[in-house]
Amino acid sequence: MRGPIVRWGAAAPSSLALFTVLEASDPLRGTLLLLPWVVAGLAELRSLPGARRAGGALAGAIEALSLAGLVLLAASRSRLALPLAPELLAAGFAGWVLLAALRCGIGLRPLLGRRLPRRPPVAFFLLPLLVYLALQPWVTSRRLPDGDEPYYLLVAHSLAHDLDDDLANNYAQGDSLGIVGRRLEPQPGDPTGSGGELYSRHNLLLPLLLAPAYRWTGVAGAQAVMALLAAALCWTTLRLARHYFRARPGLVLAAWLVLALLSPLLLYAPQVWVEVPAALLSVIALDHLLELKYDRLWNRRRWLGVGMPLLLLPLLKIRFLLLAVPLLALAWWHAGRPRKPLIVLGIALALLSGAMLAYNAHTYGNPLKIHSVAELGLLGTPPADYLLGGAGLLFDSGFGLFGAAPIWLLALPALALLVARRHPLLFDLAVFSLPYLLVVSGRREWYGGWSPPFRYALVALPLLALALVPLLEQRRRLGARWLAGGLGAATLALLVVWTAVPGWTYNFADGRTLLLDHLGALTGADVARLAPSMLRPRPATWIVPLLLAAAVPALWAWPRRRSGPVAGGVAFALLALAALPLLAARLPTRAVELEDAWVAKAGGHPHPDRWQFDRTRFRGGWVLREGERVSLRPVAGGGELSLAVELEWVRNTPSPIALELRAGERLLATWRPSVPRRWERVELGPFPWRPGEELVFAVTGPAPGPTNGLILDRAELTWR
C-alpha cells in the first residue's frame, strides 16, 4: 500500500507545483503537468503483481536519469535561451515516454501467462492510454484540429450546447474560434435543410460520443475520449489474438507493442477520426464472431457483440457498410453457416441502411448526403488506378504505411508466411478488409485527403499486427534481427519527429512529403524522386516497392542459423540514410517538377494554390511572370541536354512574354508562346552542357510589372 501512496502522493504535489510556476503560455506546460502522473502510472504498472522490470536495475536507472536530465533541461531552458528548445525537449520527452512504455510493456509479459487469457489485464488498456495522454498536450497544441476534425468537433459543440445538429447558428456565432482559433466555413457540398439549416456531411454518431466530454472540458476532453477509444482498440486486439495465437503470448505481446505504441495508431490516437472507432467496432465484432467457432451458440451476448458493431459501423460512416457486410459474412461462416443469424442481421442491416438513406433524402435532399451513385462505379475505374491506390496505401512515401512507420515492412514477409501456412488469420483479414480496400483504392482520394498516413486502411491495422506473430517466431535469425533493429530504430526516430513536429504528418498530395521537401531544400537535390509516390508516378513508384517486396522477405529469411546483434540493423538504417543524398547527387536528373522545394525560386507562386481543394485534379506547377525565374542544378547524364517543358500561357494583357532557358548566364534558347490557356509541350535543345551548371527558367517581357505569366509544370531532361 505504501508504494501507491508514495507514487501518487509524489505526483500530485509535483504537478501542482508545476501548475503554479509554469506560465499559461508555456508550450511545454501541458506535457510537464502530466509528466508526474505518467511517471507514477508507469511505476504503478511495473509494480503490478507478476510484472518484471525489463532490462534490470541498470535500465531502470538509465531511464530515471534520462528523465531527470530532460526535466533539468526543461527547467533551464529559459536561461539557456536556445531557439526551438520546446520542440527539442518535446522530442526528448516523447522518446523517453515511448522507450519507457516499451520497457514497461515488455515487463508485463508474465501477466499474460502461458496462454493468452480471455480477458487481458486492464494494464494493457492503461499502458497505451498513458502514452497517448502523455503526448496529447504537445501534439494537439502544435497542430490544431485540421481536416475533418474541426467539423466533428463543431457538431459535438452543437449537440452539447444547442442539443441539435444544425450548424447555421454555430457558423454565424464563430463557435469554431474556440476549437481551431479561426472561423470555419461549411465544407463544399455540405447538406442544407429546407428551412435554411446547415448540416455537416459527417454522421452524428462520433460527435454524439464526444459531446459529453466536450461539454465538460472542451476540445481536450473530446480528444481524450479518442485516446480512450484507441487504447480500447489496443486492448480488444490483444483479446482477439487468443483466437489465432493463444499459445504464443510473448510473440503476441511483441506484435501488440508495435500496434499500440508506434505509428500510425499513435498518430491517430489524439485526433478525431472515424477510423479508430471503426477499427474498434470491427475488432469487437471479430472477437465475438470468432467465439462462434467453438460452440456455435448465439446467446444474447453474442447477438449484441456481433450485431451492435455491425449496426453501428454504417452509423459511424456510410462507407463502413463495406466492413459490416463482410463481418456478417464471417459471422455466418465461423458459426457453421446458420441461416437465422444471417437473415436477422442482414435484415437489420438492410433496414438500417434504408432508414439512413431515407433520412438523408428527407433531410438533406440526397440519400447519400454529398456523394453520388456514380462514385461507386467500380467498373468505370481503370485497373491501373486500383493498383496505384492499393499499392499507395502501403508504399506511398506521403500517405502509405511503410513511409510513416518502416517497421510495418515486416508485414510483407508476414503475409507471405501466412499464405505459405494457409493460416486462418489470412482468410479473416482478406474477407474483412479486401472489399472495403478495393473500393477505397479506386477512389481519387484513396490517400485519405488531408489526414495522416494510412487513414482509410487503418481499420485493417489490428489484423496486420496479428499477422506479425508467426513471423516473429523466426526473430533469432541474423537477418531478422538486423531488419527488426534497423526498421524499428527508423520507426522510433520518425515517430519522435512526427511527435515533435506533428504538422509533418499532414502531407500535400503532390508526390512529395514535407520531410522530403526539407531534405531537398537542405541539399539542393531532388531527394523526393527516390521515394515512391502513387500520386505522382515516377520510376521509384515501381522500383522501390518491387525492391522492398523482394528484399525484405529475403533478408528476413537469410541467413537461417546465425544470430547477431539487433543493433547491426541500425548500421543499415544509417547507411540507407547516407545513400539518400549520394544517390540524389549522382543519378542523372530526368524529370523536374518545377514547384518542388529543391528548385530555387526567385519570384512566382504555386499553381493552383497549395490549399486548393482536391488539388490532384489539377496539374501542379509554378507560375512565373515577367522578371521572375526558377533555377536548379540538375545532375548531368551526358554532355548534351534536350528539354521538353510542359507549360501554359496565362495571358491577361496583350503584352508579349518569353521564356528564356539559360545555363547560368549563358542563354540557351528563347521561346515565345502563341496560344493562351492551353497546355503545351515545348521541345528545346539539344544544348551542350557542363556538369554542375545551373539550369534557369526565366520569364521576360517589356511590361513594367507582372501582368502575364507562364505556368510551368514539369521539364523532362534527355541526356546524350
Place this chain on the structure above:
Amino acid sequence: MRRLPTRALRGRASLVAIAASGWLALAVLAAHLRGEGAVEIGYLARWAGAVLLPLALAVPRPGLEIGATALLLNLVAWVVPPGPQRGAAFGALLVAGVAVGAARLLGCETFRSRLDLRLVPLAVAVQALFAAERLLRPAAPLLWTDLAPAAAAGLAVAALAGRYGAAALAGGALAAIALGGLGPPAAALLLLAAAAGTRSSGSPRLRAALLVAAPAVLLALLPRGEVAFLPALLPLALLAPAALWPPPGGARDLWAGGWLLAAAGAALVGSPAALAPALLLFALALVDAPCRLRLSGVWSAWLLGAAALAAGYPWLAGAPVERLLAALGSHQGAALPFQLLAAAAAVAGAAALAAAAAVWPAAASPRRLALGAALLAAALGFARPETPLLGPEPTILTAESPLWAAELDGPPPREVVVEVALAGSGGLASGASVARLELAQGGAVAAERPLLAGVDLADWAARRADVAAQMGPPPGTAWIAWLPPEATFFAQRYRIRWRLPPPPPASAGAAPAALRLHLEPGLPSELTLAVHRVGVRR
C-alpha cells in the same frame, strides 16, 4: 596457438561499424548540404566520430546506446535548423551516449578483478567531449593534446581501479572536472598517482605518502590564479561534499594528504584546477566507505556530464569547472559569505544524505540520488525562470541607432541578463565602456551598469587568430559560439548578468518603468553591438 576471440571481435566490430556508419552518414550529409548548415554539420560530424568510435570500443554488448546515439545525431542533423540549438542537441546526445555507455561498462565491475583496458577508449571518448573546440580544425597536435593523454589517463585509472575500485573512477572524474578534461595535466596527475598507488611493495603508509607526494608535482606545473586562499578552498565543498570529513578504516592517511594538497594548492596556485590532486585523494580515501563513495560517485558523474556539456559546442567553456561552480553558487564574483553558505549547504546536505542512508540504504541508491539531485536543480530552475524582452531576431545597435528600450511590467526584476556581441571593435582599449544598461523609473535612471570591452563583452570574432593575438582570449562572459561561413574559428557572443540593487524604500510598490541598453557616444563609427537576448528574472 591461441584462438582469436572471434565472438568478442565480431561483437566489437559490429559496434564500431555502427559508430562508423553514423559518422559516415553525417559526413555524407555535410558533403551534400548547401548553405551555412554544411559547415556546421561537417564540424559536428568530426566531433561525433571522435566520441562514438572510441566509445564503441569501450561499451559492453549489445551496445544499443551506440546505435541510438548515432541515429539520433543524424536525426538532429537532418531535421533541426543550423544554429546553437543544433549544437546543443548534439552535445547533449553525445554526453548522454557516453554516460549510458559508461554506466553499463562500470556496472560490470570487471575493473575490480583485472586491468580493464576498456577504460582506455572510454577515457578517449570522454576527452573528445572536452576537445570540441580543438576539433574545429583537427591537426596532428591533437595526438599530444588529447588522444595520447586521454589514453594514458584511462590506463592510469584502470590501474588504480584494480586496487581502489570505484573510488578510482570517482577520483578520475573529479580530476577531469577540475582540470577541464583528461588532457596532459590530468594524465600526468593520474599516471603519477597510479605509479604511487599501485605499488605492490611497501607499507600502506608509504603508499599513501607517495600518493600525496607524487601528485603534488602537478601543483608546480599549473598556472597561477588570482583567487585568495579561502575562496580557492571552498569549491572542494561543492565538488566533493561527501568526502570532506574523515573516512572510516585505514584510508585516513589519504584523506589527510588530500587536505594537505588542497591547502597547498589554494595557497600556491589559487585556482580550481589546483584542487585536482586533493579531489583525487579524497575520492580514493572513500574506498572503505561504500555509502559515501556512492554519493560521491553519483555527484561526480553529474558534474562530469555537466562539465562536458559546458566544454562542448556551442558553449565551449574554457574552464568548465568555473561555470559549474557559478551554477552552484560559488562563482568568483559572489560575496564570500554567500560562497560559504553554498559550501556549508552542500556539505550539510551530503552529511544528511549519508546519515539517512545508514538508516534507509535505498535512499543512497544511484538512481534515487541522481534523480533527487536533478529534480532539486530543476525545482530551482522552474522557480526562477527568465522572461525574454527581445524577439527571436537580434537587434543591432549602431552609431545611428544606438538605443534599445523595453517597458517593464509586473513585479520589479531582481536580475537582468543580456547576450551581446561587438563587431568592428578592433581599436577599442580593454576596459573601455562600450554600452550602458539602465533601469529607468519615472523618467530618471534608477540604476545603471556599464558594459566594458574585454571585461564584460568582446568582439564576435574574438576567437579568430588575429583578433585573439591582438586582444587576448575572450572574457569569462563568453556564452554561445557558432560557426561562421569561413569555418576557421568560432564566432562568439557574451552573456552578462546584472544583479539589480534593491529598490529604495520610498519606491516600494512602484514598478521600474523601462530597461534601456544604449551605445556609449563617441565610439568608432564602424563599431556595432548585436543584442541577441535581453531577459529579466524576478
